Every structure is written in C-alpha cells, then in structure tokens.
Amino acid sequence: MSAARFSRFERVLIESRSRVDTAALLLLAWVLCKRPELSPTQRLQRLARAGAQFRHAIGLKQLLEIAGEQDVSALQLAAEVVRDESTPARRLTVLQQAIGLATDDGALSPSNHYVLRFLADLLSFEPTALATLFSELTGHALTPAEDISRSDYWLREDAAFRQAQAERARAEQQAEQQRAREREKAREKAEQANEQARRERERHERASRSTPDPSGAYKSRRALAVLGLSPGATREEIRRAYRRLAQLHHPDRAYAKSEHHVALASQRFQRIKNAYDYLIKAST
Amino acid sequence: MRDLYQRLALSPAADQPTLDSALSRCPNSALRRDAEAALGVESHRARYDELHQTLGDIGRLRAGLGLTHAPHWQIDAANDFSMPADTAPPRVETLGRRIAAAVSFFDRWRSAQGVWLLITVFAMGAGVGLALGLPLLAWLGFL
Numbered sequence: 001m002s003a004a005r006f007s008r009f010e011r012v013l014i015e016s017r018s019r020v021d022t023a024a025l026l027l028l029a030w031v032l033c034k035r036p037e038l039s040p041t042q043r044l045q046r047l048a049r050a051g052a053q054f055r056h057a058i059g060l061k062q063l064l065e066i067a068g069e070q071d072v073s074a075l076q077l078a079a080e081v082v083r084d085e086s087t088p089a090r091r092l093t094v095l096q097q098a099i100g101l102a103t104d105d106g107a108l109s110p111s112n113h114y115v116l117r118f119l120a121d122l123l124s125f126e127p128t129a130l131a132t133l134f135s136e137l138t139g140h141a142l143t144p145a146e147d148i149s150r151s152d153y154w155l156r157e158d159a160a161f162r163q164a165q166a167e168r169a170r171a172e173q174q175a176e177q178q179r180a181r182e183r184e185k186a187r188e189k190a191e192q193a194n195e196q197a198r199r200e201r202e203r204h205e206r207a208s209r210s211t212p213d214p215s216g217a218y219k220s221r222r223a224l225a226v227l228g229l230s231p232g233a234t235r236e237e238i239r240r241a242y243r244r245l246a247q248l249h250h251p252d253r254a255y256a257k258s259e260h261h262v263a264l265a266s267q268r269f270q271r272i273k274n275a276y277d278y279l280i281k282a283s284t
Numbered sequence: 285m286r287d288l289y290q291r292l293a294l295s296p297a298a299d300q301p302t303l304d305s306a307l308s309r310c311p312n313s314a315l316r317r318d319a320e321a322a323l324g325v326e327s328h329r330a331r332y333d334e335l336h337q338t339l340g341d342i343g344r345l346r347a348g349l350g351l352t353h354a355p356h357w358q359i360d361a362a363n364d365f366s367m368p369a370d371t372a373p374p375r376v377e378t379l380g381r382r383i384a385a386a387v388s389f390f391d392r393w394r395s396a397q398g399v400w401l402l403i404t405v406f407a408m409g410a411g412v413g414l415a416l417g418l419p420l421l422a423w424l425g426f427l
Binding site: 006010013014034036070072073075076077079080081083084110111114115117118120121122126127130145147148149150151153154155158161165 | 285286287288317318320321322325328331332334335337338339341342344345346348349351354355356357360361374375376379382383386
C-alpha cells in the first residue's frame with residue numbers, strides 16, 4: 001500500500017454515487033478551464049447547466065478547482081473511468097457537452113482545439129464523426145487549430161506586432177540602402193583617388209620625358225652653337241655666320257667628290273639652315 | 285503547433301536574455317523568425333506558454349492512456365508533444381488497490397479495538413499513578 005494520502009479527486013470519486021458522471025464532469029471542467037475569458041462564477045454556472053444532463057452533479061466547485069490545478073494524474077484517472085465505464089450513449093453526451101461548453105458564445109480557444117480532439121480520441125470518435133457532431137452543434141465547421149508557433153499567425157492576428165515588424169523591416173531596408181550608398185561613395189572615392197594617382201603618374205612621366213625636350217633657351221643655345229656663336233649674338237651676327245657656314249657646307253661644293261660626301265654635306269647644311277631659321281624666327 | 289522550446293533546446297522557464305542568446309545562435313532563419321514572433325513579445329509568449337502547457341498535459345495523458353497513435357493526434361503537435369509510453373499501471377487499478385488496502389486496515393483496527401482499548405486504559409492509569417504518587421512520597425519524606 002502506498003503511503004501517500006488519497007488525492008482530492010480520489011476522495012470525490014470515492015464519495016460519488018456515480019463515478020462515471022463525476023469523472024465526466026471533471027473532464028468538462030477541464031474544458032471550461034481552457035477558456036481564459038470566463039470568470040470562475042461563469043464557469044460554475046455553465047458546469048451546473050451541463051451537469052443537469054448527469055445523474056450525479058455535486059461538488060462542482062471542487063471539480064473546477066481540481067481541473068484548474070492542471071492535475072494530470074486526476075485527469076488521467078477521470079479519463080480512464082470515463083473510457084472504461086461509460087456506455088456509447090453516455091460517451092456521445094459527454095462529447096456533445098464538451099463541444100457545447102467549449103464553444104457557447106465564443107470561438108474555440110487554441111487549447112480547446114486540442115482538448116476536444118483528445119476527448120474524441122478517448123471516447124473513440126473518428127475525425128469525421130467529430131467534425132459532423134461539431135458542425136451540427138455549432139453551425140460551423142471544425143477548422144484545424146491555428147499554429148501560434150508560426151510568425152505568420154502573429155503577423156495576421158496582432159496589428160501592433162505587424163506594424164512593429166514592418167517598421168523594423170523598413171528601418172533595416174533604410175540601413176541597407178544607407179550602407180549601399182556609403183559603399184558606392186567609398187568606391188567613387190577610391191576611383192577618384194586612382195584617377196588622381198594615374199594623372200599624377202602621367203604628369204610625372206610627361207615631365208620626365210620632357211626634360212630632354214629642348215625648352216626655348218636650350219634650343220636657341222644649341223642653334224647658336226651650331227652656327228658657332230655664343231649666347232647674346234645679334235641678328236646681324238647670326239646672318240653673317242649663316243652665310244659663311246652655308247657657303248662652306250653647301251652640298252654643291254661636295255658635288256665633285258662623291259655622292260656620299262654630298263649626302264653628308266646636305267645633312268650639315270640642313271642642320272645649319274634649321275638653326276638659322278629657328279633663330280631668325282625666335283628673334284623676330 | 286510546434287514545441288519551440290524543444291527546438292531551440294531551451295527550458296520553458298527560460299528568461300528573456302537566455303532566449304535572446306539562443307535565438308542569435310539559431311542557424312535556422314525560419315525557426316528564428318517564428319520564435320521571435322511567438323516568444324519575443326510578452327503577450328504572445330503568455331499565450332504560447334499556456335497552449336504549450338496544455339499540449340504537454342495532453343501529451344502525458346495520451347501516453348498514459350495509450351492514445352499516442354490515435355487519429356486526432358497528428359502532425360506537429362504529435363511530433364513535438366508525444367511522450368514515451370507510460371509503464372505505470374492504470375490509475376483506476378491503483379485507486380482500487382489503495383481503497384482495498386485502506387479497507388483492510390480499517391477492518392483490522394476495528395477487530396483489534398478491544399485489545400487496544402485495554403492497553404490504552406492501563407497505560408493511562410500507570411501514568412496518572414506515577415504523576416500523583418511521586419509528589420506524595422516526597423511530601424511524606426521518603427525521598
């Protein structure tokens with residue numbers, strides 16, 4: 001013999017004149033306790049109304065208290081008693097009362113979706129039989145339970161939550177755009193820097209290439225050197241030097257020697273003439 | 285209805301920081317979104333916890349009654365809230381045995397009542413005699 005005392009529901013069951021009815025009433029009280037919108041008084045009234053169908057309906061308040069405590073072992077005892085000892089007619093009454101208590105002036109609560117289906121299994125009603133009974137009693141079809149573990153349920157049901165989520169999504173999108181803009185900006189900056197560097201490099205290259213290029217002073221110094229003059233020579237001196245050198249290096253003078261001499265003399269004469277042309281042009 | 289706590293490897297009593305850290309570690313983005321919606325808001329979590337509790341009770345009841353493969357117990361709820369089968373004897377049998385034991389104990393008590401009464405009266409008489417006799421002896425000067 002176990003040393004534990006008899007639980008409250010066991011005492012109620014022992015004292016009851018009809019165990020099946022007491023056990024069925026506990027299950028109905030459980031259904032009522034899964035409707036959070038009802039006050040204790042309303043629950044008691046409804047259970048008493050349902051209890052009119054049963055032979056033995058006393059201690060309802062105690063049954064409601066036991067059901068409210070979520071005492072699984074008491075519920076299991078009650079379920080076993082109802083399953084083992086009730087007639088088919090009694091089973092139908094129990095399920096009808098349960099549907100009635102779960103739905104009168106109110107929608108089926110999420111918990112009661114599962115409780116009713118549990119009772120249907122316990123009383124061996126097939127899903128089709130339960131659906132038929134439900135639509136006969138309530139006038140609308142038994143829908144599958146809503147899945148409150150999914151976000152779409154809350155997005156649909158809770159307007160404030162939907163709004164908050166939408167705002168969050170918008171903020172995230174804006175942040176994303178901001179980030180994209182910043183990335184774009186950074187990329188542009190990097191490109192500009194690249195361009196700058198490229199230009200810088202080009203300028204450098206041009207500068208380094210242009211150093212051997214004769215600038216104005218350097219060119220005229222070389223041209224004067226060609227004519228055998230020193231910087232600061234006048235126009236007259238240039239002309240005289242040119243005439244002397246042209247006579248000296250004219251290709252016609254080398255005509256008698258050879259073609260090679262002519263070619264060389266013509267190169268020299270060309271250089272002298274170029275220098276003279278440059279200096280005359282620069283001095284005007 | 286799925287058991288989000290089980291899927292996130294959390295206890296149903298987990299507080300908000302624990303929940304947040306579990307969410308940030310969760311690799312499944314769909315599960316994370318669902319858990320944020322159902323558990324992240326206090327009012328949502330209260331409703332979720334209530335249903336979670338009910339389904340846990342129903343899972344235990346079904347395990348105890350051998351209804352874990354019944355036609356109404358399917359899909360997510362059945363997957364997440366089914367318990368291993370209960371090996372304890374039916375509660376009705378246990379209750380019957382306990383009532384029988386209580387009855388036999390009561391009967392034994394009733395049948396042995398005369399003997400117990402005699403023993404009780406004798407013990408009480410001895411107690412009273414001792415309580416009165418000791419002061420009397422002391423008063424007479426024998427102690």
